[in-house]
Amino acid sequence: MGKYVLRRLFHGLISAFVVVAIVMIMIYTLLDKQLIFAADNVYKNYGNNEKVAYQYRKWEEYGYLDYFTYTDYLSLLIEKGELTEDEKTKVASIGKKPENDKGETAEYIEKYNEYCAANGYEVVRLNAIMVSPKKYANGGAQQLFAYKALPITHRLVSYVTHLITVDNVHYVEREIGDELENPGIKFTLHDPVYGGEKFAPAIIGNGTKHKYLLYVDGRFPFIHQNLVTLNLGQSYAVNQGVDVFETMTKAQGSYVMSTTTFPTGLTEESADDLHTAVYVSGSMSANNVNSDRFTDDYTSVTTVKSGKSKMGYSFTIGIISVLLMYLIGIPLGILMSRHKDKFVDKIGTAYIMFITAVPSLAYIFLFKAIGGKLGFPTTFDIESTSKMIYVLPIISLALRPIADTMKWLRRYMIDQTNSDYVKFARSGGLTEGEIFRKHILKNASIPIVHGIPAGILGALVGAIITERVYVVPGAGNLLTIAINQYDNGVIVGVVLFYAVLSVVSIIAGDVLIALVDPRINYSGKAR
């Protein structure tokens, strides 16, 4: 069984990556790459040549191409020792037009062109745009750069290889290039964040990306780690520069202030969460705010906020509606099948028909209007402490799954009632209640049990319409927002997340029915 599950899981993960590849091909090659600037304000403010250069810089950042400027080339020569800093400043300034280049500069530009041609780069030279002989137009300065389009395979491979990163003590040295005095990992039983006296084990790194690799605090699940991080892809427009997974899991709302003792001993009311400290090169001495508080360059911290994360809100609403689905849908389905063609069955069938046929948008708005009349809040407010704001979103979300559970359970139970073993049990003298409980219900519930993992994991994904109608800051809208803003990084990240969830939930469902139903066996030859 274990072997079988592992094989399925492996297979599923491969198909999830194929899905990501397809999505990447779709959004990177089919869509115009100009579209990513649709919601970019910086882009709008640039003009002329600078706008073009900015485009290429951004395209490099988002993995479309490799961008290589003339200045980069000169720096490369310095590294190789073929050029000195002084010479560089001399040859760095290019002419307004190619024919205006000074002798030595022209030589290096020629070399640059040759180098680019040899390495498959396409050179772009933009002549200066002038409004008068002395005055440049807005962003009209001359530009010289080269680019090379990256193939989709390159992008996919680098995405997959960077998916999971394990923090290590060489991070600062290798990725940033700073030398640290004594890189290493330290284990302490008394976390300095709590003043150094309280018992709180922690693993603190120096030279790693995160300062705290493992720590405990009062929030669920109490033990937290920063050692392994998931990089689903960076956001461009939705949540600039932040990873998709973090966008989904980061708390929202207003700051929660608490008395915090910083490494220098300064104590003040702050929302900073010191456990999240990340290394930023040279940041301690950069300003007084940091140098007053921190004793090293681990200064970038996130803040503690009062609300839940996007996924948190979606999950809270989703999981309660899943519970409602089973608590209401199962009894009603049983009731309908026991009173087949009676009044209860007809009412239930009408409800199922209504929910299945009417566009979900229509009945969600209908329930919003009814709920509003009854005095329930119809817009979700993170700051509100009242639990009533959850009522309408949960009900709206539960309506459809309740109808589906009723429909299928009724159907399964009626099918079972007509089967031979039930007739046999009845002829054997069992009471109707006993037959129902011990035979029919048990068999009819197997397909329902199969759907439980999908229901629970599906709650993480959130609901598009419900969240939009009630303005819930949940994860359900992330994909649609990302699509509307052409945020490729978020699209890819969210698709991978959805695909893995769906693979896992199907496998978990299969495992669960094998546990519940002894007839189902994945390891035997009987399969």
Added chain:
Amino acid sequence: MENKDSLFTVEGMTDEELFARVDHNSLDSEKITAPRYSYWRSVFRVFFRKKVNWIFLGILAFVILFAYIYPAVVEYDKFGNLMDSTAKHLKPAAAMKKFGYNIHWILGAGAAGQSTFDAIWNGSRISISLAFICAAINMTIGVLVGAVWGFSKKLDLFMMEVYNIVGNVPSILLISVLVLILSPSFWSMVFALTITGWLFIAYFIRTQVIIIRDREYNLASRCLGTPITRIATKNILPFMTSVIVTLLAVEIPSYISYEVFLAYIGMGMSDMSLGRLIYEAESAMVTPGWQFEFWSPVVIASIITVALYVTGQNLGDASDPRTHM
């Protein structure tokens, strides 16, 4: 004893009169003396036996005919009253007072001073067309592919992989990318909805085919040497009719609902379909006095989908031969 004898002898008749010799006829002996049974006649007999089906079929016929005839007869210009600032967001009573008492204004006026009544019928025509075209394409391809998929074990391995992968590509992403590449027009919407839509129908049909394929009567048929195409068309297809009709009853309204959903999240087409009307009137829902603009397309979409769904489900029930008794 006398009584018993009289049962067998008829007064005043000889044996020759009572009995006539019949020759053996090999043609007549082949005839089966069962009541005549026509499948489709039985389907409609069962279907029309229920009063509720007459009602829903009537509603459906009326809505569809009206949606196609009304916009063809009546000229509708969305921006006809654009410059008239007093024509915007009118309640039915106010609109009728302003423009005269005719059918155009019984649902009031919208954001551009257009008639809501005209707008929803134009929208219905587009939405119904979309649903029927998409359902026709998807069902045709889906049923054909699904039938082959269910029979061929080699194809099954390959198609299951395709299904697992394509099923995990979010459909809203696919649709929005296609709509962006092509143009937000009616036909690119049809293309976006059908390019992968058939796969899910094919999967459903495949499962049904596999269930029936290995039944005993098909096994027997195969043992007797019936060719596979004949098994498919004569043994399995009749079984599938009610499944297909029931599926169709779910599919057609689902395209209308899905179009409404896509338009609501801002990924629909540019044609003024019902979804697009709902999307544009969303802000009107919360403004007192403007609700007619929002609820009219919602209600008409619901009526169309419910009528289609109920009629289709009952037709699906009627096309199951087990109900023909």
